[in-house]
Amino acid sequence: MRRLIPPYVPQIPILSPAAEGTPRAGLAAIVTPDEAGIRYVSALHEHGWRALSLTTEPIGVAPVHFPYDGQLQFSGDVAGAAATLSSLDVQIVLAGSPRAVRLADELAARLALPGNDLFLQGYRTDIAETALALRGATLPTALTVRVHGQQTALPSAVFSQVPEVVLHHPDPAYSDAGIPCRSVQDLQAAWARLLETTPPADTYVLQERPPGMMYHLDTVTVPAGIAPEHRVTALWAQPRDDDLTLVQRFDLVRGETLIARCLSRCLQPALTALGVRFGPSRARMALLPDRGPVLLSVVPGPHPDIAVHTMRDLVGDAAAQAAHLATARRLCAPGGRDQAPQASRAVAKIRLASCPPAVATAARHLPTRTADEGLDSGPGPAWLLLTADDAAAIDRDVATLKSAATMP
Numbered sequence: 228m229r230r231l232i233p234p235y236v237p238q239i240p241i242l243s244p245a246a247e248g249t250p251r252a253g254l255a256a257i258v259t260p261d262e263a264g265i266r267y268v269s270a271l272h273e274h275g276w277r278a279l280s281l282t283t284e285p286i287g288v289a290p291v292h293f294p295y296d297g298q299l300q301f302s303g304d305v306a307g308a309a310a311t312l313s314s315l316d317v318q319i320v321l322a323g324s325p326r327a328v329r330l331a332d333e334l335a336a337r338l339a340l341p342g343n344d345l346f347l348q349g350y351r352t353d354i355a356e357t358a359l360a361l362r363g364a365t366l367p368t369a370l371t372v373r374v375h376g377q378q379t380a381l382p383s384a385v386f387s388q389v390p391e392v393v394l395h396h397p398d399p400a401y402s403d404a405g406i407p408c409r410s411v412q413d414l415q416a417a418w419a420r421l422l423e424t425t426p427p428a429d430t431y432v433l434q435e436r437p438p439g440m441m442y443h444l445d446t447v448t449v450p451a452g453i454a455p456e457h458r459v460t461a462l463w464a465q466p467r468d469d470d471l472t473l474v475q476r477f478d479l480v481r482g483e484t485l486i487a488r489c490l491s492r493c494l495q496p497a498l499t500a501l502g503v504r505f506g507p508s509r510a511r512m513a514l515l516p517d518r519g520p521v522l523l524s525v526v527p528g529p530h531p532d533i534a535v536h537t538m539r540d541l542v543g544d545a546a547a548q549a550a551h552l553a554t555a556r557r558l559c560a561p562g563g564r565d566q567a568p569q570a571s572r573a574v575a576k577i578r579l580a581s582c583p584p585a586v587a588t589a590a591r592h593l594p595t596r597t598a599d600e601g602l603d604s605g606p607g608p609a610w611l612l613l614t615a616d617d618a619a620a621i622d623r624d625v626a627t628l629k630s631a632a633t634m635p
Contacts, residue, residue: 395433
């Protein structure tokens with residue numbers, strides 16, 4: 228085994244052999260992996276790759292079922308970490324969580340490996356900068372303005388242009404915490420709520436609130452000549468005002484539908500303009516009556532998702548765990564094809580913002596419940612995955628949950 232320079236201390240052999248009969252493809256480094264990043268490992272092993280965990284946490288004794296072939300600790304020295312990865316002949320650097328994307332991209336750049344554009348990184352980490360980049364690329368955008376503190380004059384002008392806005396933390400990773408506002412009075416009340424649920428920031432963002440569905444797209448980007456290739460691996464539709472309720476619903480949209488093809492086509496140039504060059508991302512899009520599909524925000528990196536656990540059974544092997552594994556599969560087996568899900572059944576993810584006893588009891592007895600996470604872990608939030616041959620069955624179960632949520 229090659230010697231690692233301090234402070235990188237392996238807990239298990241880095242160069243453990245691949246399974247007998249499995250071709251050796253190379254070594255991949257997964258940076259600060261969380262639950263989502265760990266799912267890369269099985270795909271890498273399937274194609275003969277070995278997986279190395281690069282973590283910022285102190286390294287202890289590796290657990291019995293430790294999935295990686297090695298583990299290194301990152302001390303903050305990017306140049307030193309890159310030198311170590313180079314000495315190990317790492318051929319892929321993958322972000323193991325959204326917070327790890329910048330470090331993964333910096334390491335990839337030093338190793339001359341695929342990664343996102345570091346120069347354009349600010350466009351991907353600030354909602355207002357995202358809108359600015361899209362306008363610069365002559366792409367349609369939602370009205371988006373930056374506000375400094377609890378301003379009132381600027382929001383008054385914004386409300387003269389659009390009927391409703393969302394007060395956002397600038398970091399798109401907190402976009403789910405955005406608060407809709409229809410007046411300056413709403414906005415004044417929203418400040419305190421946002422400050423309670425997100426980290427402090429120097430500025431905040433007001434963004435036009437779309438009038439219809441919100442669409443959440445899981446994508447994976449791979450190098451493909453002059454321009455990268457962005458593939459939509461899953462598309463979820465969320466009804467308007469659903470984000471204001473205890474029971475939030477996301478319906479899987481079939482990949483061959485007109486709306487799926489339209490959103491996918493419009494997303495391509497937007498991701499390229501933001502410097503997305505490699506790996507998975509999650510994008511928020513909407514349809515605006517006078518502008519068509521617009522990208523509201525994007526968060527690169529793998530995202531944990533309850534649907535990942537059962538997508539193989541629902542939509543077939545090609546789309547199984549696609550949002551988390553497609554990058555690894557594509558790079559390990561370039562001849563393979565990853566497709567958007569073509570579900571034959573109705574599928575919906577349900578987020579329970581809180582989980583009081585009445586809601587938890589109702590959720591456990593839903594006929595369409597296929598999987599759940601966090602249902603027994605306390606007050607919430609929790610996730611459910613509902614599947615059925617007929618979407619009406621899911622409608623009935625969602626109505627049951629909403630009824631339980633209104634019980635005293």
